[in-house]
Amino acid sequence: MSGVDRDALFGRTLRLCAWSGIASIIFFVIGGVILGRMIPPLLAPNDSADIMVQKISENVMSMRVGSVFQMISFALFAVYGAGIAAQTRRCERSPGFSYIQLMFTACGTLVALLVAFSWALMSFRPGEYEPTVIQYLADYAYFLAVYSVPVFGGWCLMIALPILMVPEAEAPFPRWVGYLNVWAAVLFAPGQMVLFFKSGPFSWNGIVALWLPFVAFFLWILVMCIMMLEAAKRHGN
Amino acid sequence: MATDVPSALAVEQVHGQRRLPGEMGIWIFVFGDLAVFTLFFVLVAQANVQQNEVFQQSRRMLDFGHGLSNTLLLLTGSWLVALSVEKLRHGRGKQAARGLLLAILCGAGFVINKMVEWSDKIGAGITPATNDFFMLFFVFCAIHLFHVVIGLACLLIMRAKCTRPIGVADLRFIESGAIFWHLVDLLWILLFCLFYLI
Numbered sequence: 001m002s003g004v005d006r007d008a009l010f011g012r013t014l015r016l017c018a019w020s021g022i023a024s025i026i027f028f029v030i031g032g033v034i035l036g037r038m039i040p041p042l043l044a045p046n047d048s049a050d051i052m053v054q055k056i057s058e059n060v061m062s063m064r065v066g067s068v069f070q071m072i073s074f075a076l077f078a079v080y081g082a083g084i085a086a087q088t089r090r091c092e093r094s095p096g097f098s099y100i101q102l103m104f105t106a107c108g109t110l111v112a113l114l115v116a117f118s119w120a121l122m123s124f125r126p127g128e129y130e131p132t133v134i135q136y137l138a139d140y141a142y143f144l145a146v147y148s149v150p151v152f153g154g155w156c157l158m159i160a161l162p163i164l165m166v167p168e169a170e171a172p173f174p175r176w177v178g179y180l181n182v183w184a185a186v187l188f189a190p191g192q193m194v195l196f197f198k199s200g201p202f203s204w205n206g207i208v209a210l211w212l213p214f215v216a217f218f219l220w221i222l223v224m225c226i227m228m229l230e231a232a233k234r235h236g237n
Numbered sequence: 238m239a240t241d242v243p244s245a246l247a248v249e250q251v252h253g254q255r256r257l258p259g260e261m262g263i264w265i266f267v268f269g270d271l272a273v274f275t276l277f278f279v280l281v282a283q284a285n286v287q288q289n290e291v292f293q294q295s296r297r298m299l300d301f302g303h304g305l306s307n308t309l310l311l312l313t314g315s316w317l318v319a320l321s322v323e324k325l326r327h328g329r330g331k332q333a334a335r336g337l338l339l340a341i342l343c344g345a346g347f348v349i350n351k352m353v354e355w356s357d358k359i360g361a362g363i364t365p366a367t368n369d370f371f372m373l374f375f376v377f378c379a380i381h382l383f384h385v386v387i388g389l390a391c392l393l394i395m396r397a398k399c400t401r402p403i404g405v406a407d408l409r410f411i412e413s414g415a416i417f418w419h420l421v422d423l424l425w426i427l428l429f430c431l432f433y434l435i
Contacts (some may be wrong), residue, residue: 167406179262183269189383193376200369201280202376208280212273 010086011235017083018228022223024076028218031069035062036119038145039214041205043138045198049131052138063123067116074112080221081105081155083228088162091172097162104155111151111208111211116145141206146191146213153185156220160185173227180223187216241377251425259413267420270384274424277377281431284369296432298363303354304433307347308426314343315422318415325399325411334399337358337392340418344389349380367401381424388414388421 032038039060042054056063082105089098118141126134163171163178171178191213193202201208257264321336355375358364365375391414398407430434 137304175260176262176265179266180269183266186270196365197372200372202372208275208376208414212276 007235013230014083014087014228014232014235017079017086018225018232020076020226021080021225024073024080025218025221026077027069027073031066031071031073031116036066036070037063038066038115038119039140039210041142041210044196044205045139045142045203047135049135053126053131053134056122056134060126062122063119065119067123067148070116070119071113074109074116077109077112078105080225081108084159086225086226087172087231088159089119091162091170097158100158101155102184103153104151104158107151108148108155111144111148114160115141116224118144142210143194146188146204146209147194151194152217153188156181156188159224171216173231177223177227181220184216184220188213239313250323257270259416260409263413263416268414270420270424274427277373277380278427279433281373281377284373285435289367291368292370295368295374299374300346300354300357301433304429307350307413308429310343310347311348311422311425314340317343318418321399322412322415325403325408327357330399330401330403334396337396337399341389341392343391344385344418347385348382348389351378377428377431381421381428384421384424388418391417 033040042055042059047055052153081101085098085101085105086119088101089095092098118137122137122141159173160178160181163173163181166172168175190202190208191210194204194209197203197209198204200206204210317336317340321333321340324330324336325333355378358371365372393405395411395414400409401407403411
């Protein structure tokens with residue numbers, strides 16, 4: 001196989017990773033937004049356990065189907081993250097940042113998969129568990145999603161650093177993408193406030209602690225996927 | 238020679254062209270951050286309308302002196318940073334480093350002042366749990382303080398760069414860091430108005 005063909009294979013791999021990222025957004029919209037009712041949130045942190053059970057019981061089927069789609073969406077994070085790491089690897093003489101990215105990708109994917117597990121278990125038999133167990137699962141799902149700032153923020157920073165540190169001509173992505181990743185990490189940060197509030201903008205259904213990190217996260221995936229498609233174009237595909 | 242004027246800057250000076258200070262990426266970050274803080278300001282304004290009485294009472298419990306002195310510290314710091322970048326552009330690295338050191342002291346003063354203000358409040362039994370005004374006050378000031386700390390780290394790196402001959406990439410970093418510090422200043426002025434003045 002000639003060198004040009006190998007590059008074409010890399011281009012195709014990047015396209016696969018980019019489209020996996022885009023698919024994960026679509027699956028999340030189906031599974032997390034439309035069916036799963038994760039965002040806009042059906043539940044609230046100041047709901048009593050009985051109210052939560054009642055709300056879940058009324059939406060049990062759509063939440064179950066939603067969690068199936070969430071599972072697919074979150075598993076695709078692994079493919080998406082590996083694509084960014086592979087492209088980053090190309091600017092490194094000896095791999096470093098690309099390895100760290102892969103670690104964060106693996107951690108982030110696992111944390112996200114646990115969100116889907118919690119969602120599935122909440123809707124599995126809401127009437128049979130103790131109501132406080134259901135409440136615990138709801139808290140657990142949102143804590144996994146937004147309280148895990150260092151994992152997802154760290155991931156973004158490990159993408160930003162190599163972009164900003166290598167000379168511009170060798171950078172794996174345009175320099176502004178580096179700044180964008182730093183900004184994304186900043187936007188995830190308010191998620192850690194959910195521990196301290198049970199109502200208002202900083203609680204797990206609030207605009208600052210839930211909406212801001214969630215919207216930022218999926219927009220971040222979208223931008224990075226577009227950038228991977230751009231990079232793929234440069235590799236003869 | 239202590240400091241070289243980077244070639245890109247020299248070319249710009251010859252041709253008299255205007256160049257974007259820093260680089261495009263830092264401006265994306267700045268406008269992105271401003272957009273998020275706009276959301277924060279809307280939240281404060283909304284709560285202010287809904288709970289006007291609570292907000293008026295709580296506002297009177299804030300120490301205006303702390304707010305004003307912090308504003309002056311950041312404004313002075315911003316001025317010093319701008320002055321230092323200008324010095325650096327004219328190859329006066331040592332003066333620039335001195336200016337940045339003073340700016341760092343202003344920033345550190347801000348952090349200490351904020352700590353004193355918060356410990357006063359917490360000592361008096363006022364916490365984020367007191368009411369919605371103090372919840373917003375503590376959280377948004379904390380997010381801003383996080384910006385100040387990042388900005389101070391940038392200023393320290395900028396100062397270290399000033400003492401060596403600088404290249405185009407160094408100047409880009411220094412300008413970007415200065416822009417970020419101005420953003421930190423701007424955000425504080427808006428927070429100061431919202432929490433202490435209105």
